[in-house]
Amino acid sequence: METAAIYIGSGLIVLVAVQVITGTVVSVLSLSRQTKQNRLSNLFMLERIEAVRARRERESKNAWNGFRKFVVRQRIEEAKGTASFCLEPHDGRPLPAFKPGQFLTFQLDVPTEAKPVIRCYSLSDGPRPDRYRVSIKRVPAPRKEPDAPPGLVSNFFHDHVNEGDILDVRAPSGHFFMDPLAKPSAVLIAGGVGITPMVSMLRAIVDSGGERQATLFYGVRNGEDHALKDELTELSSNHPNIRVVTCYSGPRAGHDVKGQDYDQAGRVTVEVMKEYIKTSNHRYFMCGPPPFMKSVTDQLGEWGVPKDHIYSEAFGPASIKAKSKKPKDAAEPAAAAVEAVKVKVTFSRSGKEIGWDAGKASSLLDLAEANGIEIDSGCRTGGCGTCKVAIKTGSVKYESDPDCDIESGCGLACVACPDGDLVVDA
Ligand SMILES: Cc1cc2nc3c(=O)[nH]c(=O)nc-3n(C[C@H](O)[C@H](O)[C@H](O)COP(=O)(O)OP(=O)(O)OC[C@H]3O[C@@H](n4cnc5c(N)ncnc54)[C@H](O)[C@@H]3O)c2cc1C
Numbered sequence: 001m002e003t004a005a006i007y008i009g010s011g012l013i014v015l016v017a018v019q020v021i022t023g024t025v026v027s028v029l030s031l032s033r034q035t036k037q038n039r040l041s042n043l044f045m046l047e048r049i050e051a052v053r054a055r056r057e058r059e060s061k062n063a064w065n066g067f068r069k070f071v072v073r074q075r076i077e078e079a080k081g082t083a084s085f086c087l088e089p090h091d092g093r094p095l096p097a098f099k100p101g102q103f104l105t106f107q108l109d110v111p112t113e114a115k116p117v118i119r120c121y122s123l124s125d126g127p128r129p130d131r132y133r134v135s136i137k138r139v140p141a142p143r144k145e146p147d148a149p150p151g152l153v154s155n156f157f158h159d160h161v162n163e164g165d166i167l168d169v170r171a172p173s174g175h176f177f178m179d180p181l182a183k184p185s186a187v188l189i190a191g192g193v194g195i196t197p198m199v200s201m202l203r204a205i206v207d208s209g210g211e212r213q214a215t216l217f218y219g220v221r222n223g224e225d226h227a228l229k230d231e232l233t234e235l236s237s238n239h240p241n242i243r244v245v246t247c248y249s250g251p252r253a254g255h256d257v258k259g260q261d262y263d264q265a266g267r268v269t270v271e272v273m274k275e276y277i278k279t280s281n282h283r284y285f286m287c288g289p290p291p292f293m294k295s296v297t298d299q300l301g302e303w304g305v306p307k308d309h310i311y312s313e314a315f316g317p318a319s320i321k322a323k324s325k326k327p328k329d330a331a332e333p334a335a336a337a338v339e340a341v342k343v344k345v346t347f348s349r350s351g352k353e354i355g356w357d358a359g360k361a362s363s364l365l366d367l368a369e370a371n372g373i374e375i376d377s378g379c380r381t382g383g384c385g386t387c388k389v390a391i392k393t394g395s396v397k398y399e400s401d402p403d404c405d406i407e408s409g410c411g412l413a414c415v416a417c418p419d420g421d422l423v424v425d426a
């Protein structure tokens with residue numbers, strides 16, 4: 001819910017609460033006199049809200065179910081190991097708008113794999129009716145396991161996906177997003193390729209004509225990894241409400257120049273943030289590697305930032321958000337240490353019956369994977385619908401409503417927990 005002012009004549013301004021997304025006027029709050037200049041800017045604001053609402057309504061009609069074919073129209077090398085892929089719908093029809101911060105789900109035929117592979121990539125541009133953009137970083141083998149195969153899909157994109165190629169893509173989804181027209185100032189915190197949804201958010205603020213104040217803290221190793229640099233410079237130079245603070249954890253001597261390429265040496269910490277934002281009273285949007293997010297979240301907590309002012313997304317299975325999604329009142333085997341586990345999950349197609357131990361698994365997907373049962377997954381945060389399973393008997397529960405439609409009798413395995421004994425078709 002946001003507030004807006006409407007000029008109704010004779011110098012009267014009615015302040016109303018406006019649901020910006022739907023455009024529904026909810027209640028009249030108060031009356032006051034305003035200057036002529038304020039009236040004009042209020043009128044302008046109302047027109048803007050109406051235009052955004054109308055555009056969203058129009059564009060949401062263009063959403064699609066399942067996978068849609070997209071052409072890779074442009075590929076741009078953004079930094080070492082990071083490339084952007086600009087996608088246009090193959091059918092040429094307009095695209096639905098998305099909420100800045102949301103992601104696309106891709107299904108790819110990777111020749112080494114027996115079946116199609118699913119991965120999610122955040123939209124890295126503001127909403128446009130003609131194209132989407134994602135920016136993808138190559139994922140190497142883990143440092144501790146250098147002999148493991150490198151990331152399958154990120155490397156496939158870099159090595160094999162080129163302009164003119166056709167990709168299968170699901171409609172934008174996800175519940176990590178920002179309302180560009182909201183009032184509270186925003187602090188965006190990005191680690192590495194976690195910059196992608198942040199650029200989308202900044203672009204959406206600017207494109208909506210909004211005045212929302214936003215400060216981005218962007219942590220990368222050095223100039224080699226500094227993705228989307230020109231775009232961020234353009235956003236902060238041309239828009240007084242947008243500020244970008246870049247931290248290099250390992251600037252290269254003789255290459256990276258402080259004050260020119262980056263602002264601070266070292267990692268993004270709350271101590272660094274305090275140099276730029278004087279109070280903690282903002283809305284925080286964070287995306288990056290899970291250890292980075294955990295550390296910054298803890299520091300924000302110590303600074304007194306309420307948990308519900310922090311929105312975060314982790315790129316991958318070790319998602320902090322996914323773990324926190326376990327319902328507090330899920331079927332916890334409270335007396336597990338002394339009693340046999342009481343709640344049973346039966347995976348009917350695999351013929352396995354497994355005791356639910358909430359201390360070990362945070363979702364049905366975790367439980368299945370830990371027991372060698374294959375369920376397809378993408379985002380692992382309840383946003384893409386890939387892990388949908390049929391519930392044959394019993395029911396599941398969620399901490400918060402998943403962000404995609406689920407038919408009755410189905411559940412999203414990545415965020416669902418059993419609500420008593422359960423039989424799952426997997
Ligand atoms: C909502 C969301 C948005 C995202 N947005 C972006 C984005 O904008 N940009 C972006 O670049 N990424 C993004 N990601 C991450 C992306 O979806 C992929 O997770 C990422 O590209 C890695 O996928 P991959 O197939 O390359 O790696 P995977 O094949 O999934 O491998 C992951 C890691 O496991 C290692 N590994 C593989 N096999 C083994 C093995 N046998 N033993 C040990 N280690 C192994 C790999 O070396 C790699 O380090 C996002 C993720 C989510 C959930």
Ligand code: FES
Nearest residue numbers: 378380385387414
């Ligand atoms: S994996 Fe995306 S909703 Fe479960």
